[in-house]
Amino acid sequence: MTTNPSSSAKQAQQALGVRLREIRRDAGLTGRALAAATGQHYTRVSKLENGVQQPTSDDIRDWCRACAADAEIPDLLATLRAVESAYVEFRRQARAGMKRVLGIRAPTLYEETRLFRIYEHNVIPGLFQTPDYCAAMLSFWSRFLDAPNDLEEAVAVRMERQRILYQRGKRFAVVLEEQALRTWFGDADTQANQLDRLLTVMSLPTVALGVIPLMVQRGAVPSAGFWMFDNQLVALETPTASIEVTQPSEIELYGRMFENLHQVALYGKPARDLITRVASELA
CATH class of the missing domain: 3.30.870 (Endonuclease; Chain A)
Structure with a gap:
């Protein structure tokens, strides 16, 4: 079975959002707290975590630094590149x-x-x-x-x-x-x-x-x-x-x-x- 490229990209984007949510929760931060730490509206945090919007590379860096999870940055950036050109x-x-x-x-x-x-x-x-x-x-x-x-x-x-x-x-x-x-x-x-x-x-x-x-x-x-x-x-x-x-x-x-x-x-x-x-x- 061949995955439809657009659905593959969407699934990858949603999976990236789930990972961002896990990092935030592991850091003990609420969505509003993370939004304040990264200088964005808290509704955008929700959209990123639910795969509604695609994060930028700066979003990922700011997110991980706010959560003291800098080690996650390389993998997440690679995942983002995969989302951008899924297939x-x-x-x-x-x-x-x-x-x-x-x-x-x-x-x-x-x-x-x-x-x-x-x-x-x-x-x-x-x-x-x-x-x-x-x-x-x-x-x-x-x-x-x-x-x-x-x-x-x-x-x-x-x-x-x-x-x-x-x-x-x-x-x-x-x-x-x-x-x-x-x-x-x-x-x-x-x-x-x-x-x-x-x-x-x-x-x-x-x-x-x-x-x-x-x-x-x-x-x-x-x-x-x-x-x-x-x-x-x-x-x-x-x-x-x-x-x-x-x-x-x-x-x-x-x-x-x-x-x-x-x-x-x-x-x-x-x-x-x-x-x-x-x-x-x-x-």
């Missing part, structure tokens, strides 16, 4: 073509990130894709989203983005499920070439790539793939939306999830052997 709809973006969908996040995000942590459960990450694999995958999404046919441009965008793999100072920690090796996009030759590309990328000194076998005891099973850009942002994609997580406490949870996945993945020769075995089955 970026793929269908709306797709009207401008698949090139626009692939360019939702500013290129500067890739340039500025030093550590990429990537988990994918049923697809090879875009940074490692061959042009044919990428084209086969994007052609499906283009049809599904009824997007304009700009496939060649979209593939070129993704291939250009791969140059960051060779930039100094960047690291790529990647965990794939074995299912990602077995999910076909295109024909058997496309899949075989993609797996060969994966073996090549694994040899890069900047890349640590692990594979979680299908049949293995594990302590964590995520519900979706996700990308972590340093500790600044986590990105997830659903069939109709791109979700960006910026709240520090939530980013920390994704970091813990990634560590759990990393611990059960195969690396080095065992991972290469698994990829080679899957490739041999294509024949």
Whole structure:
């Protein structure tokens, strides 16, 4: 089920209001007392707490300082940013073509990130894709989203983005499920070439790539793939939306999830052997 973007934003705003009320009550302040301390009318305090109005960043800072809860400011500001841009709809973006969908996040995000942590459960990450694999995958999404046919441009965008793999100072920690090796996009030759590309990328000194076998005891099973850009942002994609997580406490949870996945993945020769075995089955 896909959440309607506007309702998602409203729910997030209401949740932010509930958190502000909890902070005020924990501080032992009434609504009128907080209003006096922050220089605003007490009715606005009620509107903020009930999600009727959206607070500003200054509202949040003043609120937390009046409640001696300065430590809450970073998380609340991140939540506010999430409210302001709760969802970026793929269908709306797709009207401008698949090139626009692939360019939702500013290129500067890739340039500025030093550590990429990537988990994918049923697809090879875009940074490692061959042009044919990428084209086969994007052609499906283009049809599904009824997007304009700009496939060649979209593939070129993704291939250009791969140059960051060779930039100094960047690291790529990647965990794939074995299912990602077995999910076909295109024909058997496309899949075989993609797996060969994966073996090549694994040899890069900047890349640590692990594979979680299908049949293995594990302590964590995520519900979706996700990308972590340093500790600044986590990105997830659903069939109709791109979700960006910026709240520090939530980013920390994704970091813990990634560590759990990393611990059960195969690396080095065992991972290469698994990829080679899957490739041999294509024949």
